[in-house]
Amino acid sequence: SQTIHQWPATLVQPVGSPLSLECTVEGTSNPNLYWYRQAAGRGLQLLFYSVGIGQISSEVPQNLSASRPQDRQFILSSKKLLLSDSGFYLCAWRGLWFRGKETQYFGPGTRLLVL
């Protein structure tokens, strides 16, 4: 069965510090991968998605970036964090649509607090 991991679970960082959040998927190959951010009590905001190694699509212009160095690894980064980067970051994967696996499955999330 497929599983998705995110770490760290919680992170407190000072303004201006760098960020690296990691997401890995097990039990599937060539998944579509997604990064979302969720503010407290709000909906899901799509940040980035990737359909293959080295391929990144950005949805929202910001000081965050994403990379996909391996098939089942997705990394969210920032060189300098802003206060507004605080939130709950969720990674998700989805299988190829023609296999009938169109559902996105989410990881446990990383709660980021920028002070």
Next chain:
Amino acid sequence: GESVGLHLPTLSVQEGDNSIINCAYSNSASDYFIWYKQESGKGPQFIIDIRSNMDKRQGQRVTVLLNKTVKHLSLQIAATQPGDSAVYFCAENTGGFKTIFGAGTRLFVKA
């Protein structure tokens, strides 16, 4: 469409009653719909899905209804329990790489 900046609407129900959570979707070309449940501090979890060639699908204590004429989706939870308290998101796929999520509804179950 996406409504990430809005506060979540809430629904409060008595334990044992049935809950109905509604969602209006945006794209008439959407062909696959999903309901997710998100508990506090956790990632959203898949509950049930439905394809556009169906108008009803049942799971364990949950039923999803799809009305393509008015682009409306609903999730019915039978005999609501305290463990059902969570935020519920509807989502739609149009066949592309992205899934479009609704704003979410917070369900409170009163004991």
